[in-house]
Amino acid sequence: MASDDELLREQVVSAWRPRGRDGGVRSHPAWHDLPERERARAYDEAASARRLEAALDPEGLSTTARAVLARLRLPSR
């Protein structure tokens, strides 16, 4: 059975992030509940996860890059 910290950490590893009222990218709600030592660990696991994702993606894009591309305001041309 995973601990509460492990479950919070796995949520933070996800590339999904909420948007603020100004449209800006906001911290994951679970990140605020993580103790500081767990935040550093979440960073390391996210970095590892993104490498795996990019290696599995046909265009070499991680879910971070996919999330950003989905939010681009493309020029009208």
Added chain:
Amino acid sequence: MAGGDLDQELPAIRGGDAGAFGRWMAAAEPELRRALRPLAASVDVEAVLQESLLRIWQVAPRVEPDGRGNSLLRLAVTVARNVAMTELRRIRPELTGDEVIARVQLARDAGNAPALPDPHLRAAITQCQEKLPRQPAQALDARLRSGGAEPDETLAERLQMRLNTFLQNVTRARRFLLDCLKRRGIPLEEL
């Protein structure tokens, strides 16, 4: 492994080519994330990184290469630092300006040429992925297909899993892949 000059994508990015920006991000993201490592306890690096990449897309049409290589990546490091400072001020309003500056120190060699991807890595990971147990495979696949667009609650509901079960399955899947790669002689530090 030595990397190349990512500014080769800059003309197309300046012209609004999202595909070129994707190729730039594929190479720049690991280096930019690494630069933010010292801030991991103070800010949500994933949020800072995504916001910084969105701002880089917005300012890219006005960026002129300075001839030293990786101009856009070096600018992205500066933008990321500024975004991190703004975020830290927002979530820790009690900190003084000097305290914020002291906390927002990036990795010293940030902005270096990024390493090039190993062409054999994808084949090895794909082979490991095929051996994943069903539920971890479903959970990992849901994360990948979503591309960061949906929260885990939505993905779990779609798979008819409880959120905690979904999260445990994603963790299991990633550990399985890393263990599988290790057995194939691909050390974790390469990832």
